[in-house]
Amino acid sequence: MKRDHTRTPLIEAIEGHRSVNPISFHVPGHKNGLMMMGNHSFYQGDLTELSGLDDLHDPHGAIAEAEDMLADVYGSLKSYFLVNGSTVGNIAAILSSCEPGDMVFVQRNCHKSVLNGIKLARAVPVFIETEWDQAGTSLGVRFDSVKKALLAFPHVKACVLTYPTYYGYAYNIRKIMEELHKYDVTCIIDEAHGAHFTLGTPFPETALDCGADIVIQSAHKMLPAMTMGSYLHIGSNRVNGRKVKEYLAMLQSSSPSYPIMASLDYARSYVGTFSKEDLDQTLQDVSGFLQALEEIHPQLIIEQSHDPLKLILKLEGRTGYVLQEWLESEGIFPELADPSQVLLILPLVKRGLSFPYEEAVKRISRALENAPVVEVSPVIRPKHSVRESHFSTLELALEEMDAKTEVLVSLDEAEGEISAGMVTPYPPGIPLLVPGERISAEVIWRLNEYIVNKANIQGHHRLVDRCVFVYR
Ligand SMILES: Cc1ncc(COP(=O)(O)O)c(C=O)c1O
Structure with a gap:
């Protein structure tokens, strides 16, 4: 790191602005918090693109400096503040790396934003399976799964992996990405849960250190940043930086939140000075x-x-x-x-x-204290054919799905049908059903488990009546 990370240029600019006791004749409508009843001091930092406060979409001042300092901490070629979470980072990374019809490898248990990005890009997903432990926790992607998919689809354009997993498991992305790069594949790493790995041992290696081309991190998950505050880093010249910037400007608000951006500045300083x-x-x-x-x-x-x-x-x-x-x-x-x-x-x-x-x-x-010791009977999980394979593809292309009719069927009759909806237990936000994918016995078993446990399940379904939408 070359910079003095005790400094927080954007917070300094906001404090400088506040120190003149400013009178707001600008948006937002709360007028630096004056229109709030009670004590809501956090509104006072909710500003807009005033003189000296720079512009997220075309930064030349405090935000440009804060983003340069971010790149310095993470060792990237270029880093961006995101005000709409890793969700927008994943989507922008995919849109800037894929043209319609391009094939993308994607870890099957990825976050829903990755699948939405692939859909928006009209790219074609190939799902890479992950390893699972006894409790049904994903441990990450295996090298041989990626290798087998590469032999089947050598013209793949990009690969999106989740590293670390939601539960903090790391796996050998360095070896996987070295192989993918031999085929000139753009490696996008959703490192939503790993913004703190830059601190080094005992944390796993960072995705950028392992050679990733684009890395997306939810700073708000592991660093002291506000909700929705995230980072996107560009790690190599394989990435079209102009397109990334263009998509981020297109997909994010033209009125980005200054409190979120200031918290991203603070989080970078926090991790950059963590001794x-x-x-x-x-x-x-x-x-x-x-x-x-x-x-x-x-x-x-x-x-x-x-x-x-x-x-x-x-x-x-x-x-x-x-x-x-x-x-x-x-x-x-x-x-x-x-x-x-x-x-x-x-x-x-x-x-x-x-x-x-x-x-x-x-x-x-x-x-x-009052939980009695109980007898434990083992959970019998059904065998999963897809999990035993290394990768899978959708049964229907996007255009084919657009032409199909949806029918509501009971879960008991859904095995072998093609899902018409994305069905996602939340948290963590990993879709169990993806449109165009054939519904397996194991997925039905897992959905039942979520229903019985009254888990929150997002998406296009009627699970209150134990029904899902399928294509016919
Ligand atoms: C692996 C992963 N990627 C992306 C996201 C989306 O992140 P955000 O909430 O910052 O938009 C999440 C959120 O839970 C996630 O767990």
Whole structure:
């Protein structure tokens, strides 16, 4: 890093503007918070493209400097602030890398924004399967799956991988991308959960260090940035930077949020000045928390993935939803629950700041103190033919789907039909059904599991009546 990362140029510009006690005759309509009843000081930083505050879509001042400093921390050729999450980053990355009809490799359990980007680009997806553990957690893509797909489709244009996985598992993207680059494939890495990997060991390698062409990170997930604040980094000349900029300007608001951008500036400074001592302290706190959790309940299983800030809790004999409900009853709110487990995301804590780990241990103890030890019967999962293959394609092309009629069928009769809807348990936002894909017995089994557990399921479906839309 070449720059002084204690500086935050955009925050300085906003503070400079506020220091003159400005009177707002501009949007937004809350007039620097004056139109708010009560104390809402955060409105005061909600500004617009005033003199000195630069313009996200054509930056030459504070935003340009803040984005240069971002590129310096991450070692990219060019970095962008995003005000519409990694969602917009994924879509812009795909649109700028693919023409209609181009083939794209995509990790099957990707975020829905990736599939939406492929649809908007009218590209053709080839789904790459991932490895799964016993609990149904994805561990990442295997090299031989990509290699086999490359032999079948050597003219593929781009590849979109999720790294790390939602639960913090890393895998060998360096080797995978080296192979893909031999075929001149643009490698787009959705690193939504890995903006902190730049801190180095014990975190996994960053996607940019492994050779990615475009990387998208939700700064708001792991760094202290506001919701929707994300980064997009360009890592190589394989990427058409002009197109990326053009799509970002097209897809994002022409009135980008200054509080979000300021928080992105702050998050970059936070990670750019995070010292070895800060990291040691953070990890020491995490290991103390882990040790304390071990004592709480004989059936509480605590697992860490490759990312020490992702903690997976399982309570034997209970679903993740039950565990989540018990934790929430004591005011402990996990990131997400699934049928097997809950995921806790831990903070990066700088020295001088603190996180209430002790209080959390007390509350988790209270939440589980009356949970009896139960007998555990193994969950029998159906065999999945697609998971055993390395890749799969859609049964229908987009144009063919447009010409088909949709019919509502009961889940019990849906096996072998072609899905007409995207059906996505949320969180985490990984579609179980994708339009144009044949519906397997295993997917129906998993949907049933989500329905029984009353999970939130987004998309085009009628699951309240246990029905889905299919093409006929
Ligand atoms: C892997 C992954 N990619 C992309 C996204 C979208 O990110 P954002 O919420 O920043 O738009 C998410 C959100 O959960 C995600 O988990």
